[in-house]
Amino acid sequence: MALLDFFRQSKPTTAQLAKERLQVIVAHQRAGNTSAPDYLPKLQKDLLRVIRKYVKVGDDAVNIGVERDGELEVLELNITLPSQQ
Amino acid sequence: MAQVVVVTSGKGGVGKTTTSASFATGLAQAGHKTVVIDFDVGLRNLDLIMGVERRVVFDFVNVIAKEATLKQALIRDKRVENLYILAASQTRDKDALTEAGVKRVIEELSKDFDYIVCDSPAGIEKGAQLAMHFADQALIVTNPEVSSVRDSDRVLGLLASKTAKAAAGETITEHLVVTRYDPARVAKGEMLAVDDVQEILAIDLLAVIPESTDVLNASNAGSPVIALGEIPAAEAYKDMVARFLGEDKPHRFLEATKKGLMGRLFGG
Numbered sequence: 001m002a003l004l005d006f007f008r009q010s011k012p013t014t015a016q017l018a019k020e021r022l023q024v025i026v027a028h029q030r031a032g033n034t035s036a037p038d039y040l041p042k043l044q045k046d047l048l049r050v051i052r053k054y055v056k057v058g059d060d061a062v063n064i065g066v067e068r069d070g071e072l073e074v075l076e077l078n079i080t081l082p083s084q085q
Numbered sequence: 086m087a088q089v090v091v092v093t094s095g096k097g098g099v100g101k102t103t104t105s106a107s108f109a110t111g112l113a114q115a116g117h118k119t120v121v122i123d124f125d126v127g128l129r130n131l132d133l134i135m136g137v138e139r140r141v142v143f144d145f146v147n148v149i150a151k152e153a154t155l156k157q158a159l160i161r162d163k164r165v166e167n168l169y170i171l172a173a174s175q176t177r178d179k180d181a182l183t184e185a186g187v188k189r190v191i192e193e194l195s196k197d198f199d200y201i202v203c204d205s206p207a208g209i210e211k212g213a214q215l216a217m218h219f220a221d222q223a224l225i226v227t228n229p230e231v232s233s234v235r236d237s238d239r240v241l242g243l244l245a246s247k248t249a250k251a252a253a254g255e256t257i258t259e260h261l262v263v264t265r266y267d268p269a270r271v272a273k274g275e276m277l278a279v280d281d282v283q284e285i286l287a288i289d290l291l292a293v294i295p296e297s298t299d300v301l302n303a304s305n306a307g308s309p310v311i312a313l314g315e316i317p318a319a320e321a322y323k324d325m326v327a328r329f330l331g332e333d334k335p336h337r338f339l340e341a342t343k344k345g346l347m348g349r350l351f352g353g
Contacts, residue, residue: 013274018231019281025231026238026285 031068040064047077055081087195090202091220093244095236097207099228100264103300104322105204106134107311108224111326113168114311117199120159120169122190124216125206126181129173135162136307137170146174149186155193164312169198179212191219209243218248222258225288228265229277237261237286260291262325267296269341279339292325294318295338 012020044064051057063078092105102123109121123131126146132138137160143153148171155171162168171190174181194201205216217223223244227237241259250257263279270276283290297318303310311322317338324334 015271015274015277015281018277019285022231022234022277022285025235029235029238029242 040066047079051079057082087198087201088222089191089195089220090200090222090224091205091217092202092224092226093205093213093217093240094207094226094233095209095213095240096228096233099226099233100262100294100300101207101226102130102134102204103304103310104224104226104262104264104294105131105202106309107319107322108326108329109200109202110162110165110168110309110311111323112200112202112330113162113165115326115330116167118167118197119200119202120171120194120198121202121204122171123173123204124182124212125204126173126177126179126212127175128206129175131170131204132160132172133307134304135170135309137162137172138307141172144172144174145190146177146181148190149182155190164308179206179210182212182215184215184218187215188219209239213240214243214247217244217257220244220248220257221250222260224260224262224291225286226262226264227282227286229263229267229271229279229282231277234277234282234285241286241288259288260329261286261288262292262294263290264294265296266293266338268339272341279336290336291328292321293336293339294321294325 044062047064048057048059048062051061057080061080061082063076063080065076067074067076090108092101092108094101102125105121109119112119121131121135122145123129124145125131129144132141140160143158145158147153148155148158158171160170160172162170191201203216203220206212217240225237225240227233244257244259245251248257261283263282266279267276271278279290279293295317297310297316299313299316299318300310303313309322310318311326313319321338324337327334
């Protein structure tokens with residue numbers, strides 16, 4: 001009956017529910033369309049290989065992500081170096 | 086050079102062909118030489134909606150395969166001057182359409198016509214992608230309903246990434262056409278309002294076509310809705326064409342009118 005209670009309390013119309021659901025779906029869909037170009041995994045591997053010429057690092061030392069802010073696209077690159085021993 | 090306009094939606098049954106037929110007819114009535122092409126190879130319907138099904142001899146695929154010339158395949162509309170129809174093939178499958186073939190036909194038509202209207206098949210597969218590939222502008226036909234809106238958003242993604250314009254770093258001008266709109270249900274909170282659909286898809290609103298029994302009557306008779314005279318759906322399509330051509334027309338038929346339940350249920 002939780003669902004019924006939910007309707008009783010706030011009484012959103014079905015059109016409002018539709019709008020809320022669509023806003024979530026569309027935001028998700030658009031993020032999926034634009035994030036992570038397909039060369040990212042390969043770039044990550046190549047970077048790892050280059051870094052390993054100089055430093056001994058683990059497989060998860062390189063982190064890559066793409067962030068979008070309007071028209072601006074930012075490639076974020078994080079390299080974790082091993083702690084000095 | 087002609088303007089190429091794709092009528093697309095992703096989801097089937099939302100009114101692409103109905104809209105293509107009325108849009109092309111309206112452009113021709115306004116004096117622009119217009120051709121409307123059915124891209125739905127294997128499931129052609131535009132010929133029926135335009136009432137020319139008995140006059141199809143050669144089709145789009147015949148022209149692409151060079152089995153017929155464009156001149157042989159173009160069907161001249163008997164009601165409206167300046168209007169031509171290029172039917173889809175009913176017997177072949179979608180693979181009969183090739184990008185190079187479509188390009189050649191559109192380039193040839195561009196020399197002669199002001200507007201080339203591409204009636205897209207449903208879905209986002211090859212046929213739909215070819216229909217939008219050479220477009221300068223797009224009409225996104227959407228019903229105020231969750232699955233249609235989501236599919237339209239997917240199509241917007243394709244228009245921005247998989248078309249010739251996208252490849253050239255240019256953008257296709259996108260216009261939202263909301264069809265089967267029922268203001269009475271919107272007032273009751275049972276249907277997404279046009280503002281909500283527009284807010285979600287974030288493209289310019291070109292037209293709102295009210296739900297109407299006349300649409301089924303029009304398809305029964307093989308006449309585009311816009312040619313039906315002074316009924317709301319026809320008027321809304323006339324406004325759509327006028328706005329597309331740059332006229333500033335306020336949106337009508339957004340408020341509920343007294344209309345029978347049966348009318349709303351069985352509106353085409």
